Amino acid sequence: xxxxxxxxxxxxxxxxxxxxxxxxxxxxxxxxxxxxxxxxxxxxxxxxxxxxxxxxxxxxxxxxxxxxxxxxxxxxxxxxxxxxxxxxxxxxxxxxxxxxxxxxxxxxxxxxxxxxxxxxxxxxxxxxxxxxxxxxxxxxxxxxxxxxxxxxxxxxxxxxxxxxxxxxxxxxxxxxxxxx
Numbered sequence: 665x666x667x668x669x670x671x672x673x674x675x676x677x678x679x680x681x682x683x684x685x686x687x688x689x690x691x692x693x694x695x696x697x698x699x700x701x702x703x704x705x706x707x708x709x710x711x712x713x714x715x716x717x718x719x720x721x722x723x724x725x726x727x728x729x730x731x732x733x734x735x736x737x738x739x740x741x742x743x744x745x746x747x748x749x750x751x752x753x754x755x756x757x758x759x760x761x762x763x764x765x766x767x768x769x770x771x772x773x774x775x776x777x778x779x780x781x782x783x784x785x786x787x788x789x790x791x792x793x794x795x796x797x798x799x800x801x802x803x804x805x806x807x808x809x810x811x812x813x814x815x816x817x818x819x820x821x822x823x824x825x826x827x828x829x830x831x832x833x834x835x836x837x838x839x840x841x842x843x844x
Contacts (some may be wrong), residue, residue, distance in 0.1 A: 667717050673708035674722070677701045677729040681736035689744045690795055701733055702792035709780075723833050727778035734791055745798065751807045758811070762818050769825030777825050780839045783817035790814075 678703045687694045705726070712722045738755070749754075769777020790797075790810045797806040820838050828835070 666715060670708040670712040670717060670722050671725055673711070674725045674729040677704045677708075677843055678732045678827040681729070682706075684736045684740050685705070688817040689738075689740050690799065694740070695795055698737070698792060698795055702789075705730065705733075705788065705792070723778065723780065724776060726780075727776070727816065730788060737791065737794065741795065745803045747807075751811075753803075753835040754807065754811050754815075758814050758818055761822065762814075765818060768822065769831065772825060773831035775831065777831055778833055779821050780834055781817065781820060781824070781825055783813070783820050783837055787814050787817045 680697050684694065684697055687697060707723070708726055708729075711717075761769060766777055769779070787810070790813050794806055794810060797809070801809075823838055827838075
């Protein structure tokens with residue numbers, strides 16, 4: 665039963681992602697659901713590592729749940745804020761390059777190459793905080809901060825998948841990669 669907790673947390677994040685578009689954006693319930701989703705993201709990995717559960721399927725499910733959540737959050741927030749053209753282009757370019765980075769790694773390593781680096785984790789944290797950041801510092805500042813973070817993490821992901829000798833989804837970043 666305990667070994668089912670991490671996948672249940674990831675599946676609950678997918679469920680939250682499907683409910684979120686039906687909740688009033690920036691409402692207390694919306695913010696609560698985003699916070700719960702963030703907690704499921706944190707605790708699924710912690711519980712898996714501490715209990716020594718098989719990692720490959722868990723990491724894959726976690727990455728899929730993250731993807732669902734990001735898409736859901738974008739679907740919710742974007743229609744409710746004013747975005748300038750440069751912001752839309754930046755967000756679209758990031759999405760395209762992130763998909764390409766994952767595809768390159770998947771082709772090179774023969775499996776879905778999601779990377780759980782420090783930069784990717786920081787980007788995820790920023791995404792979870794984005795509704796609060798928008799409320800406190802505004803849309804342009806939030807886009808710049810998260811855009812820079814996401815750009816650097818996407819570049820790292822791309823670089824890792826292009827240059828790494830072997831696939832290690834838990835590589836902490838490009839400065840931590842072992843070379844043969």
